Amino acid sequence: MSGVSLAVAPRSEPDQTAAPPHQKQRARQEQAPAGGLMGSLRVIELQLVAFIMVFSASGLVPLLDLVFPAFTSAYLLALSRFAFPSRGSVSSGSQEIFQGSRLFRLxxxxxxxxxxxxxxxxxxxxxARGDEHAVRSATPHLFLLSFQILTENVISGFSLFSPPVRALVPMLYTVRRIFVILDWVNDVWLNKSLPANAHIKDTAWFWFGRGLAVANLVYFSINLFGFLIPRFLPRAFERYFRERESGEMYAKAAEDKRSATDTAIPATTTNKFHSQTADKKTD
Structure with missing residues (x-):
């Protein structure tokens, strides 16, 4: 996942209606920092929009990467409409699909x-250094990651999108970004060389760029093949089908109750008619 959306995602809270007053006050105090985090999230979204606009206007992002977010958004809307429609039963406080441990959040x-x-x-x-090669190598990754974080944060607040659709956002973007990071690694390791008489600052900058590209490739490969595919995506589908099954059971129970009520009304009318007939005969 993006990281920012997981780090500040709203967690499911237990029902506080039957709690004592001192426990309710403690719960409100614990939820206050979360509101500050969500306020910070709004600031982060505005910053991401600014980054996206700057990256798009800079001419440093290839056309394919510029078109990819639009295609992905249209595809997600189609999935939410035809393949995995939302059941509309998920409250805004339980939108988080995966609640990890402290180690996972680290x-x-x-x-x-x-x-x-x-x-x-x-x-x-x-x-600042005038290194156009470094800027051009890392900008496509930043552009796609900014769009991914923004998309995750936006759709997490709408019940229109079911858990599978929300889980596919980091999946699709991460797959595309791995190919972009491979180009980044190729640029800084094969297409860029260090001058023989380079200063220490230039050498440190050169190896920082190489190490950062490799670190991103390693992290997001582990994230895709070690978390998103084997754990996060199955959890989203499990939650979706469980909600759909419970919704179908609730609808069937309501229909059975309505049928039983409709059947009971004629029976009551018939008993009343027989009672009135018996009274007339008695008279």
Whole structure:
């Protein structure tokens, strides 16, 4: 997943209606920092929109990567309409599909640092140093990751999108970004060389770019093949089909209850008629 959306995603909270007053007050105090995080998330979304606009206008993102978010968004809308329609029974407080441990969240924070913050610093440093090669190599990855985070955060707030559709967002973007990162690795390892009389700062910058490209390739490959495919996607489908099954059972129970009510009404009318007839005969 993107990292930012997981790190601040809303968690399912137990029902506090029957809790004592002191427990309700403690729950409100614990939920206050979460509101601050969600407010920070809105700021992050605005920053991502700014990054996307800058990257799109810079001419550093290939046409295929510019078109990919539009195609992905249209495909997700089609899936949510025809293949995996939402049941509309998921509350806004239980949108998180996967609730990991503290160790897993540390893994997510590391991925956010390696995948978003360090590449952004690398691109900004490339602008400052006049290293157009570094900027051009890392910008497509940053563009796609920014769109991925923005898409995840936007659709997580709408019940229109079912869990499988939301799980496919990081899947599709991560698959595409792995190919983009492979191009990044190829650029910094094969197409860029260090001058023989390079200074220490230039050498450190050169190897920082190489190490960052390899770190992104390793992390997101592990993320795709070790988490998204074997764990996250099955969890999303399991939740979706469980919700659909419970919805069908509820609809069937409501239909049976309505049928029983409709059957009971004529029976009551018939008993009342027989009772009135018996009374007349008695008279």
């Amino acid at each position: 893994y997510v924070v590391i991925g956010t640092t390696v995948g978003l913050f360090l590449p952004l610093a690398y691109v900004l440093g490339g602008f």
